[in-house]
Amino acid sequence: MIEVSVTELRDVVGRELRAHGVADDDAAILIDYIVDTESAGHRTHGLRRLTGMLTATAKTPPSGPVQIRRTSPGVIALDGCGRLGVVVAQRCTDLAIDEARLGGSAMVVATGFRGSTGALGYFTRQAALRGLVALMVASCESGVAAEGGIDPALGTNPLAVSFPHDRTPITLDMATSAVSYGTLQEMAAHGIPAPPSTVVDAAGRPSCDARDALTGAQLPMAGHKGYGLALLIELLAGPMIGGKAGRSATPGSDGLVMVATRVDHFRMPNEIAEETARLLAEIRAGRRRDPDEPIRIPGERSEHARIAAERSGRVLVDELLWRDTRRRAERDE
Amino acid sequence: MIEVSVTELRDVVGRELRAHGVADDDAAILIDYIVDTESAGHRTHGLRRLTGMLTATAKTPPSGPVQIRRTSPGVIALDGCGRLGVVVAQRCTDLAIDEARLGGSAMVVATGFRGSTGALGYFTRQAALRGLVALMVASCESGVAAEGGIDPALGTNPLAVSFPHDRTPITLDMATSAVSYGTLQEMAAHGIPAPPSTVVDAAGRPSCDARDALTGAQLPMAGHKGYGLALLIELLAGPMIGGKAGRSATPGSDGLVMVATRVDHFRMPNEIAEETARLLAEIRAGRRRDPDEPIRIPGERSEHARIAAERSGRVLVDELLWRDTRRRAERDE
Numbered sequence: 001m002i003e004v005s006v007t008e009l010r011d012v013v014g015r016e017l018r019a020h021g022v023a024d025d026d027a028a029i030l031i032d033y034i035v036d037t038e039s040a041g042h043r044t045h046g047l048r049r050l051t052g053m054l055t056a057t058a059k060t061p062p063s064g065p066v067q068i069r070r071t072s073p074g075v076i077a078l079d080g081c082g083r084l085g086v087v088v089a090q091r092c093t094d095l096a097i098d099e100a101r102l103g104g105s106a107m108v109v110a111t112g113f114r115g116s117t118g119a120l121g122y123f124t125r126q127a128a129l130r131g132l133v134a135l136m137v138a139s140c141e142s143g144v145a146a147e148g149g150i151d152p153a154l155g156t157n158p159l160a161v162s163f164p165h166d167r168t169p170i171t172l173d174m175a176t177s178a179v180s181y182g183t184l185q186e187m188a189a190h191g192i193p194a195p196p197s198t199v200v201d202a203a204g205r206p207s208c209d210a211r212d213a214l215t216g217a218q219l220p221m222a223g224h225k226g227y228g229l230a231l232l233i234e235l236l237a238g239p240m241i242g243g244k245a246g247r248s249a250t251p252g253s254d255g256l257v258m259v260a261t262r263v264d265h266f267r268m269p270n271e272i273a274e275e276t277a278r279l280l281a282e283i284r285a286g287r288r289r290d291p292d293e294p295i296r297i298p299g300e301r302s303e304h305a306r307i308a309a310e311r312s313g314r315v316l317v318d319e320l321l322w323r324d325t326r327r328r329a330e331r332d333e
Numbered sequence: 334m335i336e337v338s339v340t341e342l343r344d345v346v347g348r349e350l351r352a353h354g355v356a357d358d359d360a361a362i363l364i365d366y367i368v369d370t371e372s373a374g375h376r377t378h379g380l381r382r383l384t385g386m387l388t389a390t391a392k393t394p395p396s397g398p399v400q401i402r403r404t405s406p407g408v409i410a411l412d413g414c415g416r417l418g419v420v421v422a423q424r425c426t427d428l429a430i431d432e433a434r435l436g437g438s439a440m441v442v443a444t445g446f447r448g449s450t451g452a453l454g455y456f457t458r459q460a461a462l463r464g465l466v467a468l469m470v471a472s473c474e475s476g477v478a479a480e481g482g483i484d485p486a487l488g489t490n491p492l493a494v495s496f497p498h499d500r501t502p503i504t505l506d507m508a509t510s511a512v513s514y515g516t517l518q519e520m521a522a523h524g525i526p527a528p529p530s531t532v533v534d535a536a537g538r539p540s541c542d543a544r545d546a547l548t549g550a551q552l553p554m555a556g557h558k559g560y561g562l563a564l565l566i567e568l569l570a571g572p573m574i575g576g577k578a579g580r581s582a583t584p585g586s587d588g589l590v591m592v593a594t595r596v597d598h599f600r601m602p603n604e605i606a607e608e609t610a611r612l613l614a615e616i617r618a619g620r621r622r623d624p625d626e627p628i629r630i631p632g633e634r635s636e637h638a639r640i641a642a643e644r645s646g647r648v649l650v651d652e653l654l655w656r657d658t659r660r661r662a663e664r665d666e
Contacts, residue, residue: 073436077599103404105438109593133569148628150621161561163568170568172561204620222555226492228505230629231616233502235496236466239608243600246615257427259592261440266410275572282579283564286484287537295481298561 004320009315010037012329013050019332020054021061026083029090032123038317040302040311044182045119047321051328053084056115060251066091067112074099074106077241080113082252088113089136089256093123096260097130105261109241114252116140120160121173122301127260128162128169131269134260136160139237141254142247144177145217145226150204152217153246155254156181157233164263164298165276173298176230177218184210233257278328335652342368342648345662346383352665353387354394359416362423370452371650372642373635377515378452378582384661386417389448393584399424400445406451407432407439410574413446415585421446422469422589426456429593433465438594442574447585449473453493454506454632459494460593463504464602467593469493472570475580477510478550480560485538485550486579488587489514490566497596498609504632508562509550517543517551520613566590 011033017027021264031054035105060082067079068091076095080088092108099106120136127134142154160173175181178198187210194210201207201216220226236257239244243255263272265283280297288295309315343364350360355531361384370379391413400412401424409428413421425441433552453469460467473488491513493506511531521545522529527543534540534549553559571578571589576588595606612629621628642648 045464071598075437075598084653105440107598109570114349131572145622146556146616146619146628148626149616149623150622151620153619154617161565163565163573166468170564172558172565174558174561178555186418192433204622218335222511222559225505225507225554228507231503231631232496232505234612235609239600239605239612240466240496240535240596245608245612248615263573265404265440266442267406274571275578276568279567279578282581283479283482283486286479286482289478289481289483289537293481295479298557298564 001316002322003314003316004322006035006039006148006309006313009038009047009317012186012326013047016050016325016329018255019329020058022054022057022084022115023062026087029087030084032117033086033090033122035304035315036122038305038315039171040122041305042119042122042302043318044180044186045116047317047325048182049116049118050325053086053115056251057082057084060114068095074103076108077107078110078112080110082112085115085117085256089117089120089123092256092258093126096134096258097127097132099128099207100132100260100262103270104265106259108258109237111241111243111254113254113256114163114251117254117256119173120172121162123258124160124162124173125169125171125299128164128171129167130229131263132165132260133164133263134258136256136258137233137237138256139234139243139245141179141249143213143218144220144230145200146231147220147224150200150217154220154227154234156218157230159229159233164272165275165280166273167256168303170276170280170297171302173299174221176221176226176233178221178226179218181213181218181248184213188213192289193248257269264294270291334649335655336649337655338648339368339372339642339646339648342371342380342650345659346380348666349383349662350389351390352662354367355387355390356395359420362420363417363496366419366423366451366455367471368648369455369639373641374638375452375455375635376651377513377519378449380650380658382449382451383658386448388450389584390415390417393447401428407436409441411441411445413443415445415447416470418446418448418450418587418589422453422456424437424587425591426459429467429591430460430463430465433460433593433595434463437598439592441591442570442614443589444574444576444587445585446587446589450587450589452493453507454495454504456591457493457495457506458504458632460638461497461504462498462500464596465593466497466596467495467591469589469591470566470569471589472567472576472578472587473584476546477563478533478549478604479564480553483533483550485562487553487560487567490563492562492566496609498613499604501605501636502632503609503613503630504598504635506632507554507555509559509566511554511559512551514546514551517546521546556590594624598636614620624655
């Protein structure tokens, strides 16, 4: 790992995006996203995804601006028109925040984007910072077997939820597969064995080789529960909104669904904040399994890392990845 | 197991409820609930819960009818005024269905009920039969440790989601603990060991004795993921709506949150139905881990059991439980 300044990280990413003809508005969104994920320590979903994004957008450049269709108050459908997943997810988030703050609740969905939507918790967290409870789910390329099956049937279909809590919202961001695809990629790259019950090979046999996830399949989290969640997410982000369903995916057919609602429909914000703080304190004060390991609140570690990065103006990035990105940015300019 | 006629089951449950002074409207809801859960094979949440419900309602009888407060269009808060959880969950469901069919979406929450809300999938399924996607979560007595902790910190906080699919909606109904409390009770009653990583004893040591869940704690499903889901549910059903949060529970402080939205905001119902059917067929046609075990769709087994019970007019119930219930009904009358 190497420590770089946030200014330099923004600059290098910005140059690389401009060199690939990414529009300024889109580039601004992508820079913010990458700086935040690297600051928060979500390294599988940050700078590492930049090359993939640029490849996706180079293959099929955007056909126009994002199309927005408001089907009824608080209900909006976006067609990404080939823009990048992170850009479209940010547009969804901005609209969901505006609609929910105005009307109380919002559902915003999107299809027609290219490449990954990134770490969904990045988006739900923004809504929670504005006083909303937010849920976001997305479908993605099928690589996960159904419970009882061995063929890839569903995406790793992630799920993020954020709940407001001052400047440090509580955020759960999880794949519905046993292990996220990004983590398996890291394992494969470093020759680390995949944990038991997470991967099967092409013949459907249990495997500890993370690379088998590509030719075989990933397994769902917690058996039928993770499979059930993945299927429900596939239905919402697929048949319900017009995204892909199952293996018959074409590029740009992934779907995204965001739901946001004001947290203070029923009680005063200060009552909610007080009881939330009391609950978190109670959980933290409980006896620990390992005395040296504090009990953590979901998203807490990332919030601390963000605060540290903001104070110092510096972030830790993978050294090889950083050199590679800087070299490309210079070459491509 | 013993096969009894649905008519006789309705009759016996009805007599027992009347003998305990349960109001006719409430009794009708409870009878339907118990017949459906027994028909569907959800035996840990059906007839077995009747005694517990009657005890809960005997201790603190309802103080009046359910209070309904509409805070804005599509947003409703119920105070159960001491009525039973299943009754209040049904009232939530009826209101959510009406509001969402009229306005597109609804959020209905409840506190102030006594005893369990029952199997949440029973309620979300009703919404799906009316063309809605529905999510229901509930908090309950704390028995589950936080990830990294060993004290009970959160409820088993279940989560159900249903998606419309003709007469057989797709329903996921799961506890966020590794094993549901009802299943652990069954295991304890029959001397079956609890699976590994599901229970710790009072000293926080891993245990295979299901009874230890009472003095020690249950463990969350899939580690930090189940813990994260349980905490978010506790925040929604607790601080957000005025239900209990954490261990400081008083009777009647559990919370319930239901969200429902029309499935056809973005596309025609027939398009959604066709693609849903295609996805399910694709999943079923995949290679199986065990050639003799079909790949199932969440809720499918229950739907088949319901159809069989409807056709025959008969259901299988636990023989001891049935005799016991019938004896009580006769004695109490």
